[in-house]
Structures are given as C-alpha cells and as structure tokens.
Amino acid sequence: MMRLQIFFSIFTSVICLDETYQNKRAKLLSDEFKLTLGGSLNLTDKEGEVNKCLMQYKNKELNYAFDHPEYYNLSHHFFTYKKKIRESKVYQIIKDLPKGAVLHVHDMGILGPDYLMNVTYMDKLYVCLSYPVQLRFAEKTPKLSCASSWQLMSEARRKTTNVTKFDLELRKLFTIVVDNPDVVYPSITQSWDVFMKYFLTVSQMLSHRPVWEQYFYDALKKFREDNIMYVEVRSILPNLYELDGTTYGQIVTAKAYRKAINRFMKDYPDFIGAKLIYAPPRKVDTEAVKIDLDLALEIKHNMPEHFAGFDLVGQEDKGKPLKDFVPQLETTAKELNYFFHAGETDWYGSLTDENLVDAILLGAKRLGHAYALPKHPLLMKEVIKNNIGLEVNVVSNTVLSLVRDLRNHPLSVFFANDLPVVLSSDDPGAWEADPITDDFYVAFMGVASKQSDLRMLKKLALNSLEYSALDNQSKNEALKRFNRKWDEFMKKFKCSSY
Template sequence: MRAVIFLLYFYSVYASDIDEYFDKRYKILKSESRLSLGGNVSLSDKEAAVNICLMHYKFKEVDYWFDNPRYFNCSRHYFNYKQYIKTSKVFRIIQDMPKGAALHVHDMGLLGPDYLMNITYQDNLYVCFDNNLHLIFANAPPKSPCDGKWQLMSKARSFSNNVTKFDADLRNHFTLFVKNPDTVYPSIRETWRAFMKFFFTVQPMLSYRPVWEQYFYDALKKFREDNIMYLEVRSILPNLYELDGTVYDPIVTAKTYKKVIKNFTKVHRDFFGAKLIYAPPRKVDRSKLEEYLELAKRIKQEMPDTFAGFDLVGQEDLGSPLIEFVPQLLESRKELNYFFHAGETDWYGTLTDENLVDAVLLGAKRLGHAYALPKHPQVLNEIIKKDIGLEVNVISNAVLSLVRDIRNHPLSAFLAHGLPVVLSSDDPGVWEADPLSEDFYIAFVAVASRLSDLRLLKQLAINSLKYSALDSISKDDALRKFNYKWNEFIDNFNCSKYQH
C-alpha cells in the first residue's frame, strides 16, 4: 500500500513538473512571438481567412525545403534561383498585396536591361566601343574622350551583320545577371567593380533630359504596378543635357523630379507621390562635401515639398567614412535630414563598420542597410530609443556579396526583436528583379520565422509609410489610403486564384 501511495505521489509531482515546464515553454514562445515585428497586429476575420491561405502555401514551401535542404534555393546565389521565384504561390499573393512604400532605391537602378535596350533604339544616340561602352545622345559626333570611334548606334547596329548577337552583347552591359555568378563574382571586389561599371555606362545615356524624364515616369509606373504607392528616391543628381550640348545645373535635375512626380500623380490619383534624397558619392574630400551640402540646402529651399534629405553613396569599404566629415555634418544637421548608408559591410571593427555609430550620433532619420548592426549593442539600443528606421535590402545584400545563404541575413534578428524595419530593393533593375515583391517574398519565406504570417507583411507595409519623410499630416493621409488599398485586397482575395 505504501508503495502504491509513493508511486502516486511520484507521478503527481512528475506530472506537475512536466506541466510547469511546458507552461514556461509556451510563455517564452508566446512572448517572443509578441516581441517580433507584427506580433501585436490583430487580424480581422477576413484577414484571418487570407492568412490561412497564405500560410498553407508558405508551410508547403518552407517544410519542403526543410526536408530537402539541397533544394533550398535561397542558400545559393540569387541569380541561380531568381527564375523560380515567380512560380511560387506565396510570391504571387505578395505581388498582389499592397506594400506601401519603397524608401531605399537609387534612380539609375530602377528599371532593367530590357527597358534600357529600348532606349538604344532612339534617334541621335551615339556609341563608342573601347575598353568600356560609351553612350551619349547628340546631334553630332560627341567630343567626349574615347579610344574608339563615335558612331550612331543605329549604324553600329546595322553594320554588325548580326543584330541579334549585337543586342545580346549590348544588353550584358545593362545588367549584373550572369549564369555563372560564383565564377564571375568570387568576392565583393569583383561584384562592386561590375556594379559601378553599370552606372558608369548608363549615366550618360540616361542623363539626356527627355530620356531622364521619361525614364523616371516609367519607373514610377513600374513601381505602382507592383502595388507600391510612394517612393523616396536617392539620386546623385547628374547634370542633364540636350542634343545641342547644353548642360544643366544639378538643381534642374532636382526640379525635373518634381515635374515628373506632379505629372504622374495627376494621371495616377491612387499613387501618393515621391520624394528626393540627394545622395552624391562618398569617396570625396571635405571641400567637395561642402559643395554637396550647399547644393542640398539650395534644393530644400527651392522645392521643400519634394526634397527629403541627404545621404552619401558608393561602396562603404572604399569610400570616406562619416567620421571624416563630422564637423560639417554636425553643422548642417539642423537644416538637413540625414538618411545615411551605414554598416553595409561584413568587416567588424573597421571605420566602415563604425559608420553606424556616426550615423546615429549625427541624427539620421533612417539607416541604409545597417547590415552590421547586430555587432553594436549600444547602437542598437539607441536605434530602439530613437525609433530610427532600418532600410533593409535583402536581394541587394546577396547580389553585392555580403551574404550567400539568405537565412544568415541579420534581418532575421531585426524581425525577431521587433526593430523598425522597412523593406526596400536598392537597385532592382540592375539584377532584373521586380520593384519590391521579390524582396518581400525572400524576406518572408527565407529570412523571417516559419511562423511569421500576414501580420508581418502588413506591419512591414505600414512601417514603410510610418518611417517615411512625409510630414505628419501627409503620413496620416498616406496611411488612410494604404488601409483602403489593403482592405480592398483583403475583400477581393480569392485563394483559388493561386491554386494553379
């Protein structure tokens, strides 16, 4: 009898310990879920129904990859799996979903090679082939230096004897995409050389004023078609020119943005608009930076409604670190909002890495990339305290050789800690990606938790407007219009549409 009582007591205590263990486990996981980005979003009944469909397809994809890791595409170079993304049902849902704003994009990287190829069929485009490709619009052969011979593109194409091959070779200058990326881009050095060469090639062609205006208008159209309602575009503000050789001041380039935005929103009433971030190259000295800052102040004075702020761009590892410009940037921060690229590096303890510290101390409103942030706990605390937006560009970071297996991207930690993340796409045209949907998709299925659902996607879209440079009244208006688009998407959602 005593043995029976002892056993009953033992099992009751054991059962109590087990219950307590699983209760603690449940509370930890529940707490982590609430802490994560989107964890406190409440879904309506209709949203919950959409979520069931979305997560059915997400689980199907992720669980297959978990069981068959050799088929997990996102552990390889983006160029090796990008063609499969569009077959995903999750991607198609995300494509149809309102995504708010794209806050980190560069003007000359917005549209892809096929669009740029169409420009090469326009009249008055001259081409010169030497070690590089040179393209300029003019009404007579350009006098720009080139080791080859300037000729009209139309004549060069017709004299090629094989137009198909000529165009295929020409197209390769307008994209980073290759079939063997591991061979062509063995390190960040080769990737960035190709990346900068792209801009060196396309800038003179795109800077022809009529082309520039049409290009930006069509870029807005492309982003709108991807269910984006607002943009903040970084630009080096190249000098636009005319066929007769007239060259304009960069302030004209800025005003061209304002003109195109006004014309586009007049036609497309559901598009909220766009703003300009002046973002010249960072590999300069202090005197050149002073010129940059003075131009930024001029632009703000002449078009305050369109101008958002100031940044410095280019490969951080090779450019001048922010600390070199602290006196001037401190002096100008009362007049200019900063949106600095910072921490776009794998190197720890370098001046590039420490750009994160200076960007926060200089009062940046958002940080571009912030890839190195997990290595800086004090900076992370400041970002949480000051609610500084983090502009994350997952495909860009993969293509530009910061990360290979996308599961290792620090965005996973950012999302887990509920940090103020905004997803963007950097230069989607350069790697032939959609304006924003592919970045959303990869972040959702390959970086975020398997359990992250529609609440995360909705919060990311809301964040893109919350952390924008819009004033408070415009921000409230943009959020109202987003909610209308979101509810329309939810009300019209039909899961059967994605079955095939």
C-alpha cells in the same frame, strides 16, 4: 492496493509536471513571438483567413526545404533562383499585397536591361563601341573622346551581320546578372567592380533630359504596378544635357524629378507621391561635401515639397568614413534630414561599421543597410531610443557579396527585436529584380522566423510609410489610403486563386 495508489500518485504527478513544463514552454514561445516585428498586431477574421492560406503555402515550402536542404534556394546566390521564386504561391500572394513605400532606391538602378535596351532604339543615340562602351544622344557626332569612332546606334546595328547577337551583347552592359555568379563574383571586389561599371555605362545615356524625365516617370509606374504607393529616390543628380550639347546644372536635374513626379501624380492620382534624397559620392574631400550640402539646402529651398534629405553613397569600405565630414555635416544637421548609408560591411571594428556611430550622433532619421548593427548592442539601443528607421535591402546584400545564405542575414535579429525595419530594394534593375516583391519574399521566406506571418508583412508596409519623409498630415493620409487598399485586398482574396 497501496502499490496501485502509489503508482497512480506518481503517474498523476508526472502528468502535472509535464503539463506545467509544456505550459511554461508555450508561454515563453508566445511571449517571444509577441516581441517580434508585427507579433503584437491583432488580425481581423478576414485577415485570419488570408493568413491561414498564406501560412499553408509558407509551411509547405519551408518544410520541404528543411527535409531537403540541398534544394533550399535561398541559401544560394540570388541569380540562381530569382526566376524560380515566381512559381511560389507565397511570392504570388506577396506580389498582389499592398506594400506601402520604398525608401531606399537609387535612380539609375531601378529599371532593368529590357527597358534600357528599348532606349537604345531611340533616334539620335550615338555609340562608341571601344572599351569602355559609351552611349550618348546628340544632334551631331559627339566630340567626346572615343578610342574607335562614334557612330549612330542605328548604323551600328545595320552594319552587324547578326542583330540578335549584337543586342544580346549590348544587353549585358545593362545588367550584372550572370549564369555562373559563384565564378564571376567570388568576392565583394568583383561584385562592386561590375556594379560600378554598370552605372558608368547607363548614366550618360539616361542623362539626356527627355530620357531622364521619361525614365523616372516609368520607374514610378513600375513601382505602382508592384503595389507601392510612395517612393523616396536617391540621386547623385547628374548634369542633364540636350541634343545640341547644352548641359544643365544639378538644380535643373532636381526640377526634372519634380516635373516627372507631378506628371505621374496627375495621371495616377491614387499614388501618394515621391521625394528626392540628394546623394552625392562619399569618396571626396571635405570641400566637396560642403558644396554638396550647400546644393542640398538650395534644392530644399527651391522645391521643399519634393525634397526629402541628404546622403553620401558609394562602396563604404572604399569611401571616406562619415567621421571625416563631421564638422561640415554638423553645420546643416538642423536644416537637412540625413539618411546615411552606414554599416554596409562584413567588417567589425572598422571605420566602415563605425559609420553607424557617426550616423546616429549626427541625427540620421534612417540608416541605409545598417548591416553591421547587430555587432553594436549599444547602437541598437540608440536606434530604438531615437526611433531611427533601418532601410534593409536583402537582395542587394546577397548580390553584392555581404551574405550568401539568407538565413544568416542580420535582418533576423532586427525582426526578432521588433526594430524599425523598412524593406527596400536598392538597385533592383541592375540585378533584374522586382521593384520590391523579391525583397519581401526572400525576407519572409529566408530571414524571418518560420512562424512569422501576415502580421509581419503588414507591419513592414506600415513601417515604410511611418518612417518616410512625409509630413505628419501627408503621412496620416498615406496610412489611411494604405489601410483602405489593404482592406480591399483582404475582402477580394481567394486562396483558390493562387
């Protein structure tokens, strides 16, 4: 009897110890989850129903990937799986979900090759088919240098024996997508070389004033169709031209944005709007930056309601570091909002990742990419202290060779610490991606915790409006509109529809 009592006493103690351990374990995991981006949000009953459906699909996909890692798409190059993800139930739900704003996108990289091919069928487009191919609208044959000869695009098509083949080859100039990306893009050098050639090819064609205005109008339409309600676009502000060769200054280009935005807002009053971030190249001297800053101030003075701020763009590893321009940038720091590209690099302790230091010291409102930020714990604390938004472009980072397996993306650190992340898409047209849904999907399924759910998606959308350049009144109105759209989606949602 005594032995039996001792046995039950030991058995009971073991159970109590096990329960204590399990309770501590569950509490640790629960407390940690609450620290993640969106982890502290509470879901309504209806949101809970939607979340249950979403997570069933998410877990099904990820459980299969865990058991069959060789088939996990997001560990490979984006070009190899971008079409496959359209079949995902999770993707389809995210596609329909209101997603707020896009705050980091470059104008000439928004619309893809199919749109650009339609532009090549417009009247009075001339082409120089020698390398590099040039495209320019004109009333008469352009006098610009051409190694072969300028001819109307319509004539070039008429002369070819196979128009389908001609167009397929032409289309390749408007995309960096290839069937064998691991061979074509073995390193960041090849990725960026082709990426830069893309912009050189499309810029002259798109800079025809009527085309430029229509292009941006159609870009806004594309964002709206992807359930985006506000956009901040970066532009180098190319000089626009007319058919007769008349060329305008950059102020006219900025005003062309205003014209397109106002026309779009009139046609689609549910859209919140768009603003311009003037973003000239960073590979210049200090005098050029001073001129650029003066232009930014002039644009702000001329169209304050459509102007967001200033940035410097281009491949960071090859461009001038921000520290070279500190004296010039300090002079306008109180007059301009800065949204600097900073830390878009795999290097650690280089001048490139130190751009993060200067961007923060110069008072940047948001950091573009901030890919190297987790290597700088003090800078992460400064980001939190100063409430600096982080414009993360996940698909861009994999396409431009910073990371391949998205489970290794530093965004996971940002998510885990509830940093002020804003998901954006950079240049989705160049790699034939959605305006923003692809980035949401790969971040949710490849970077975020398996446990991250609808709360994270909602927080990302809210962040995109909260860290925008909208004034407080407009921001509050935007948040109200978003919440209405969000609630409408929740009410209409049916899991069986997916």
